[in-house]
Amino acid sequence: MTILEIDFRPPLKVYRLHHCGRAHRTYLTFARCxxxxxxxxxxxxxxxxLPYALVSNCQKPYLSGDQxxxxxxxxxxxxxxxxxxxxxxxxGGGCYRAHxxxxxxxxx
Ligand SMILES: [Zn+2]
Ligand SMILES: [Zn+2]
Numbered sequence: 001m002t003i004l005e006i007d008f009r010p011p012l013k014v015y016r017l018h019h020c021g022r023a024h025r026t027y028l029t030f031a032r033c034x035x036x037x038x039x040x041x042x043x044x045x046x047x048x049x050l051p052y053a054l055v056s057n058c059q060k061p062y063l064s065g066d067q068x069x070x071x072x073x074x075x076x077x078x079x080x081x082x083x084x085x086x087x088x089x090x091x092g093g094g095c096y097r098a099h100x101x102x103x104x105x106x107x108x
Contacts, residue, residue: 012076012103015053027051027072027104034104037066044073051105052079056091057098076101 015034017024024030027050032041035055043050050072060067069091073079079101086099 009076009080012052012101014103014105016105017107024106027053027106030104030106031070031072035068035070038068038070039066041070042072044071044078047074050074051103052076053102053104054079054082054086055100055102056086056095057100058091058095059098060092060094062094076103 017030018034020033022029022033024033026048028041028043028048031050031053035041035053052073052075054071054073056069058067071079071082073082083099083101086095087097090097091099
């Protein structure tokens with residue numbers, strides 16, 4: 001018997017594997033290509049399976065250009081926990097809570 005697990009959390013924005021001419025084999029290389037101009041893209045674990053990206057879109061007033069920062073997580077739980085944390089404490093000077101979790105999909 002299958003137990004249906006009902007997820008009441010709002011659905012995440014999904015970024016599917018794009019066609020940029022490169023074959024991305026890991027979520028990290030995929031994410032680094034999606035957010036090419038980000039300040040940094042950091043994996044939280046030494047794993048190839050990190051499909052949850054926590055993106056901070058806050059533009060700091062003392063910097064110019066794309067200042068996004070991206071952190072990759074293996075589970076939505078961990079990404080949500082970190083999102084809650086930076087929503088509470090801020091992601092740095094000039095933070096205005098423009099944070100979101102995005103689900104990366106390597107398979108169609
Ligand atoms: Zn790409
Ligand atoms: Zn922020």
